[in-house]
Amino acid sequence: xxxxxxxxxxxxxxxxxxxxxxxxxxxxxxxxxxxxxxxxxxxxxxxxxxxxxxxxxxxxxxxxxxxxxxxxxxxxxxxxxxxxxxxxxxxxxxxxxxxxxxxxxxxxxxxxxxxxxxxxxxxxxxxxxxxxxxxxxxxxxxxxxxxxxxxxxxxxxxxxxxxxxxxxxxxxxxxxxxxxxxxxxxxxx
Amino acid sequence: xxxxxxxxxxxxxxxxxxxxxxxxxxxxxxxxxxxxxxxxxxxxxxxxxxxxxxxxxxxxxxxxxxxxxxxxxxxxxxxxxxxxxxxxxxxxxxxxxxxxxxxxxxxxxxxxxxxxxxxxxxxxxxxxxxxxxxxxxxxxxxxxxxxxxxxxxxxxxxxxxxxxxxxxxxxxxxxxxxxxxxxxxxxxxxxxxxxxxxxxxxxxxxxxxxxxxxxxxxxxxxxxxxxxxxxxxxxxxxxxxxxxxxxxxxxxxxxxxxxxxxxxxxxxxxxxxxxxxxxxxxxxxxxxxxxxxxxxxxxxxxxxxxxxxxxxxxxxxxxxxxxxxxxxxxxxxxxxxxxxxxxxxxxxxxxxxxxxxxxxxxxxxxxxxxxxxxxxxxxxxxxxxxxxxx
Numbered sequence: 066x067x068x069x070x071x072x073x074x075x076x077x078x079x080x081x082x083x084x085x086x087x088x089x090x091x092x093x094x095x096x097x098x099x100x101x102x103x104x105x106x107x108x109x110x111x112x113x114x115x116x117x118x119x120x121x122x123x124x125x126x127x128x129x130x131x132x133x134x135x136x137x138x139x140x141x142x143x144x145x146x147x148x149x150x151x152x153x154x155x156x157x158x159x160x161x162x163x164x165x166x167x168x169x170x171x172x173x174x175x176x177x178x179x180x181x182x183x184x185x186x187x188x189x190x191x192x193x194x195x196x197x198x199x200x201x202x203x204x205x206x207x208x209x210x211x212x213x214x215x216x217x218x219x220x221x222x223x224x225x226x227x228x229x230x231x232x233x234x235x236x237x238x239x240x241x242x243x244x245x246x247x248x249x250x251x252x253x254x
Numbered sequence: 255x256x257x258x259x260x261x262x263x264x265x266x267x268x269x270x271x272x273x274x275x276x277x278x279x280x281x282x283x284x285x286x287x288x289x290x291x292x293x294x295x296x297x298x299x300x301x302x303x304x305x306x307x308x309x310x311x312x313x314x315x316x317x318x319x320x321x322x323x324x325x326x327x328x329x330x331x332x333x334x335x336x337x338x339x340x341x342x343x344x345x346x347x348x349x350x351x352x353x354x355x356x357x358x359x360x361x362x363x364x365x366x367x368x369x370x371x372x373x374x375x376x377x378x379x380x381x382x383x384x385x386x387x388x389x390x391x392x393x394x395x396x397x398x399x400x401x402x403x404x405x406x407x408x409x410x411x412x413x414x415x416x417x418x419x420x421x422x423x424x425x426x427x428x429x430x431x432x433x434x435x436x437x438x439x440x441x442x443x444x445x446x447x448x449x450x451x452x453x454x455x456x457x458x459x460x461x462x463x464x465x466x467x468x469x470x471x472x473x474x475x476x477x478x479x480x481x482x483x484x485x486x487x488x489x490x491x492x493x494x495x496x497x498x499x500x501x502x503x504x505x506x507x508x509x510x511x512x513x514x515x516x517x518x519x520x521x522x523x524x525x526x527x528x529x530x531x532x533x534x535x536x537x538x539x540x541x542x543x544x545x546x547x548x549x550x551x552x553x554x555x556x557x558x559x560x561x562x563x564x565x566x567x568x569x570x571x572x573x574x575x576x577x578x579x580x581x582x583x584x585x586x587x588x589x590x591x592x593x594x595x596x597x598x599x600x601x602x603x604x605x606x607x608x609x610x611x612x613x614x615x616x617x618x619x620x621x622x623x624x625x626x627x628x629x630x631x632x633x634x635x636x637x638x639x640x641x642x643x644x
Contacts, residue, residue, distance in 0.1 A: 074548075080392075080457060082340070088401075089309060094578065108447045108449070108463055108466075109447070109449070109452070109459060109463065111461040111462065112456070112458075131440075137420075140304075140456065140459060141453070142407075142447050142449055142450050142451075142452050142463075143302050143305070143306070143407075143450070144407035144408075144446075144447030145407060145408075145411040145412055146411070146445075146446075146447065146449075147409065148411070148412055149411050149412060149413060149422075156412075162305055162306065162309075163309075165306050165307075166306070166307060166308060166493050168307065169306075169307060176455075176456070178455040178456060179306075179451075179452075179455045179456065181455070182303070182451055183302075183303035183307055183453060184300070185305075186303035187300070187303050187311075188308060189298075189306065190297070190298045190300060190304075190315065193297045194297040194298065195266045196266040196298050196301075198266075198267075198270050198271060215454070217490060221533065222287045222492075223526070225273075225531040226273060226516045226531065227270055227271045227273055227531065228270050228271065231271065233269065234298070235295050235297055237318075238296050238378040240318065240362075240363070240544070241297055241315075241318075242299075243363065244311070244314050244315065244318065244362060245311070246359055247313060247314075247361045247444050248308055248310045248311045248359065248361055248547065251308050251310060251360075251361070252308055252309075252311075
C-alpha cells in the first residue's frame with residue numbers, strides 16, 4: 066500500500082486554475098471514462114511517465130500538481146491522434162497544451178530541453194520575424210549544455226544550401242515585437 | 255474549379271531545410287498553370303513552440319499573415335503542414351469566437367475577418383486542380399515505383415479544422431501517386447507522428463518514432479516514402495542515418511516531396527527540383543525505375559515478336575525459296591568471307607535439311623543462324639579435306 070494516498074478536495078484557488086485550464090483547452094475532463102484509446106494510439110506514450118489517460122485521471126482526482134509536474138506534457142508532440150480518436154470528444158492534445166503553458170507560467174518545467182527549444186524558437190521569431198534554424202540549434206545546444214549535438218549535420222546542411230550563415234529578417238520586425246509585447250500585456254506571460 | 259492564382263506562404267522551413275519543397279511547389283504550380291504570389295513580408299507562424307507557450311501568441315502570429323493575404327482577396331497555399339495547421343487553427347478560432355477575433359485584431363493591429371482560406375498542397379492538387387488535370391501532364395510515368403504515402407499528423411488533424419481527407423486512412427496523396435503511374439502501398443503508419451521537434455529536443459524519443467515509420471514502410475513493401483511536410487522530410491531524410499544507427503538497421507529509404515514527384519512525372523529533371531539536396535540519396539531509385547521500365551518495354555517487344563507456328567512455317571517456306579532461288583547472294587548475306595560463302599551456297603543447293611535449319615534460324619535468331627552456317631561450312635571443308643587426303 067505504499068502508493069496509497071489520501072485524495073483531498075481542491076482548494077478554491079486550484080479549482081479556479083483547473084477550470085481555467087479546461088476553458089483554455091475548450092474541453093471537459095469529466096467526460097473521460099478512462100477507456101485508454103488515447104494512450105493506445107499515442108506515438109510517444111512509450112516514453113511518458115503518465116500516459117495521456119493517466120494525466121486526465123490525475124486531473125479528475127484533483128492531483129493538479131502531479132499533472133503539472135508530469136514529464137508527459139513535455140513529451141507530447143501535439144500530433145492530436147488522441148483528440149481525433151477520443152470517443153467522448155475530449156480534446157486531450159489541447160489539454161496537454163494548456164498544461165504545458167500553465168507549467169511554464171509557474172516555472173515548473175519537468176523537461177527543460179523542450180522548453181529551451183521553444184524559447185530558442187520564439188526568440189528567433191521575436192528578433193527576426195522568422196525562424197533561423199542554425200541559430201535555434203546553436204542556442205538550444207548552448208542552453209542545454211550539449212555543444213556538439215547535431216554538429217555532424219551542420220556542414221552537410223550548409224553544403225546543400227539548407228541553412229544560411231546569417232538569419233533572414235522581415236521588414237515588419239517592429240510589428241512582430243509589438244505583437245509579442247501586446248500578448249504579454251494581455252496574457253501576463 | 256481550380257483557382258489560377260493563389261497567395262503563397264512558404265514559411266520558414268521552405269527557405270532553408272525544406273528548399274526542395276519550395277522549388278518543386280513553384281515548379282508544379284507553373285506546370286499546372288497556377289500563379290503563386292508570395293505573401294508580402296510574411297512572418298513565422300510560430301509553429302508548435304508558440305502554442306506550447308501562449309495561446310494568444312499562437313493565434314496572433316498566423317493572423318498577421320492571414321490578414322495580409324485577406325487584403326489581396328486570394329486564398330493561401332501553405333505547403334508546410336505545420337504552418338497550414340496553425341493557419342487553419344487561427345481561421346477556425348476567428349470564425350467561431352468573436353471575442354477571440356477582437357483580441358487578435360487588437361494584438362496584430364489589423365482587421366481580420368477570416369474571409370479567405372488556407373489550403374494544403376494535397377487539398378490543392380487532389381481537390382482544386384484535380385487528378386484529371388495532373389494526369390494530362392504526365393509525360394514521364396513513375397510506373398514501377400512503390401511508394402508509401404506519408405501524411406503525418408498535422409495535415410489531417412483535427413478533422414473539424416482540416417477536413418479535406420479521412421483522419422485515420424487519408425487517400426488524397428495515394429490518389430495523386432497512382433495518377434503519376436506509381437503504386438501506393440497500403441501501410442499502417444501513414445498518419446503517425448514523426449516526432450517533429452522531439453528529434454531535436456529528445457532524440458532518444460524522436461529516433462524511435464522515426465524508426466517505427468521507416469520500419470513499417472519497408473515491411474509493407476514500400477521502396478520510398480512520400481511526404482507533404484518539411485518537418486517529416488527533415489526527420490525521415492536528414493535524421494534517417496541517426497535512427498539507423500540507434501536501432502542498428504539500415505534502410506536507405508529515399509524520401510520525396512509529393513510536389514517533386516508531380517514535377518518529375520511531368521518531365522522535370524530531379525536535380526532542378528533539388529532532389530540532389532536530400533540526405534538519403536534519392537536519384538538512383540528514380541534511375542532504377544526508369545531502367546526497369548525500359549527493360550519491361552524490351553521484353554514486351556520481344557513477346558510481341560513471338561509468332562504462331564503457322565506464321566513461322568509460312569515465313570520459313572518463303573525463306574527456303576529465297577535461299578534456293580539465289581544461293582550465292584543469300585550465302586554472302588550470312589557469311590562475309592567470299593570463299594566460305596561459296597561453300598555455303600553449295601550446301602544450300604545440295605542439303606535440304608541444312609537449308610531449312612538455316613532458314614528457320616534466319617527468322618527466329620539471326621546471330622545463331624550465322625554461327626550454324628559457319629559450322630556447316632567448317633564441317634563441309636573438313637569433309638572435303640579428308641576426302642582429298644585419302
